[in-house]
Amino acid sequence: MSSIATIVGVDIAKNVxxxxxxxxxxxxxxxxxxxRAKFLDHFSNRRPCFVGMEACGGSQHWARRLIALGHRAVLLPAKQVKAFVHGNKNDAADARxxxxxxxxxxxxxxxxKTEGQQAILALHRMRQQLVKFRTAQINALRGLLTEYGEVMPKQRAGLNKHLPDALARLCDRLPGMLIETLRDQYARIRGLDVQVREIESRLKQWLRQDDACLRISEIPGVGMLTATAAIATMGNVQAFKSAREFSAWLGLVPRQVGTGGRVQLLGISxxxxxxxxxxxxxxxxxxxxxxxxxxxxxxxxAQRRPFNVAVVAIANKIARTIWALLAHARRYRSDYASQIA
Incomplete structure (x- = not known):
């Protein structure tokens, strides 16, 4: 940090x-x-300074607004800030x-992140929420049918194939209001399918319009969801010094435990x-x-190590390739051989 600019710690909240x-x-x-209404007015009348905030809800918005005023905003992970909270926890202690x-x-x-990147992440979060809710509805429907001796296959295709026949067999044994409610739940699941597909179509539209997404989507193992989520999550690629730093930021490198000069590598962090x-x-x-x-x-x-170890190794390689293509503005080449600088 520069010795000239003032360092300001800010604990943001909903109103204060x-x-x-x-x-x-x-x-x-x-x-x-x-x-809240006086926050930006205070910084609009100050010389450029370093403003630090915890990375939490609303912090990205305030960081962009402070940067527009000429300040340098820094978002810190809450885990790294917590270590410096001494005594009772309150707003003043958090800011300090x-x-x-x-x-x-x-x-x-x-x-x-930019507002566009956060918009893409918002689509991913809403899709993820719909998928979780759909899975919960499917599992509940399977559990209810199991109580009456109708066991559905695990795959979704099996449920779609066997559910109509199962409901037909249960029509004579169960009250009609229950059968109709089960059909309503299945219709609700199919409605969630439609909503998920609509979000995915919007993500595909953004993928076709963004050159960076198109370039990394050419990497084997990177699809539409991975490409759009990686671009929107990393923000500015220059924030990472190397490909390994990016993969470490994603938690794809081993954890280390060392003492007495001996370092032991564990599973991924x-x-x-x-x-x-x-x-x-x-x-x-x-x-x-x-x-x-x-x-x-x-x-x-994969031949000499466990399957999951090979999977993580490939994921690590994909993450490094994503950073390299974005940092050097290149397209993917399967025959490319890296060279020592």
Missing amino acids: FQLHWVEPSTGEIVNLRLK AIWTAMQQPGVKAVAI KRGDTYVRTLLIHGARSLLFRQSETPTWAAKI
Whole structure:
């Protein structure tokens, strides 16, 4: 951080914001409480400074507004701020902890996203919510039918095939109002299918319009969902120094436990965005199942290591390839061989 610009820690809330900073000229410690309507007015009259906030609901919006006013906004993960909260937890203590965390070396800030990127993430979140609700409805429907001796196959295609016959067999045994309610629930599930497909069609439309998404969608194992989610989640690709840093940010590298000069590598850290990491692993798994498209190095790993280890290795490679294509503005080439700079 520059020694000239003032560092301000901000604890944001729904209606009241708490600010903490130290005046560079006098060394005075300032704790200021502002209403939401006065927050931007305060910073519009200040010299450019570093403003730190926890990455939480609304923080992306305020970061964009502060950047528009000429300040530098920094979003910090809540886990890294929590370590500096001393004593009782309150707004003033949180603002002071954010101010302290901003000055620590090695603290990785959260990428600030554009409104367009957040819009794409909002579509992904709504689709994810619909899929979860649909799965819950399907499982509930299976459970209810199991109580009457009708066991449905696990796959969705099996449910679609056997449910009409199962309801027909139960018509003579169960009250009509129950049969109609079961049919309503199945219709509700099909309605959720329509809503999921509508969101996916909007994501495909955005994919066709975005050059970066088109370039990384050419990578084997990267589909429409992975491409759009990765672009929207990472924000500015230049925020990551290397491909390995990006894969580590997604939690696809081993955790380390070391003491006395001995370092032990464990399973993947699972840090970062769970949704994007899950999509990458699913894409890698599908790539490993399609043996005709499996890279040679990945096939060799699958022969000597457990299946899931090979899947994570492919997901790690896909994440690194995504960063490389975006950072260097290139298109995917299957015959490309990396060289030492």
